[in-house]
Amino acid sequence: MPDRDYYEVLGVARDATADAVKKAYRKLARQYHPDVNPGDKGAEKSFKEVQQAYDILSDQEKRALYDRYGAAGFEGMGSAGPRTSASEWTARFGQPGQETVDFSDFFGSFAQGGGGHGGEEGGSGLFEDLIGRMRGGGGRAAGKPRAGRDVEAHLSIPFLTAVRGGQTSIDVQRGDGKRESLVVKVPPGVDDGSKLRLKGQGEPGPKGAPAGDMTIILTVEPHPYFKREDRNLLVEVPLTVAEAVLGARIEVPSLDGMKSLTIPAGTSSGQKLRLKGQGVPGSGGKPDGDLFVVVRIVAPKNIDDESKRLIQEFAELNKQDPRAGLW
DSSP states (O other): OOSSOHHHHHTOOTTOOHHHHHHHHHHHHHHHOTTTSTTOHHHHHHHHHHHHHHHHHTSHHHHHHHHHHGGGGGTTSOOOSOOOSGGGOBOBOSSTTSOBOBGGGTOHHHHTTOSSSSGGGTTHHHHHHHHTTOOOOOOOOTTSOOOOOOEEEEEEEOHHHHHHOEEEEEEEEOTTSOEEEEEEEEOTTOOTTOEEEETTOSSOOGGGOOOOOEEEEEEEOOOSSEEEETTEEEEEEEEEHHHHHHOEEEEEEETTEEEEEEEOTTOOTTOEEEETTOSSOOOTTOOOOOEEEEEEEEOOSOOOHHHHHHHHHHHHHSOOOTTTTTO
């Protein structure tokens, strides 16, 4: 938990609306994102605080708990917020922000066949309460012990890892109290809600039966300037009035660094210019996506009298009514 108040971290009032919280988060996430501040430990720390504060304040139930008890309401629950580096990803079951997966909570005497009627089946009501949101494993074949239960975990990954693919890790705590780091290979092109399966990494089966599986549900962190639409990427690029009217050659960001792009003369604000094949890399038989540069014309706020005269003269020489026929 950060030392500062979560509302202070995001710079919002305690009665701020969900939209205000989200707006503040997006602004700060762009400001402190590691891709924008490479090697800056201070920015990395601030980014983690912002992620953690948003994880609590964007969830109605967790926000109510925080308003009532403060940070003390989350002590003992492990890291509550989104993870921001591979070493800090924590396995969770249910919704993001729930308890850290501690397999010792799930086993107890029931998983060992003690108490109730017939070994593992005994005390199933209490056992189901203990495992909460864990998903049940499959049924059992006649005469064979049932395999261990499947578990769900949530993992937050950087935008670029989701787009390009990569490798990270997720920490789990086993029944013997030992923590284990599991390698997670992320294929390129995954999106929010994508699921990855780690076979045999769920709850151990009783009496030597196979272990269940772990299903990892991915959450993709926002990028400071790229947005995604299916396999295409969008980036907003500002232009001067002169560049839009006369045309220009400018540099725009892409996944592979800066790319040169020709701005045609007479380009309008909101127009999209395509860089073919510069979007999400192709996978699973799907082609590479494209990168769309969304033009935003930025007019100068303060101009001198001579500039005003020239603009007025320009308007007289180039009469137009851009709203004609719209309504």
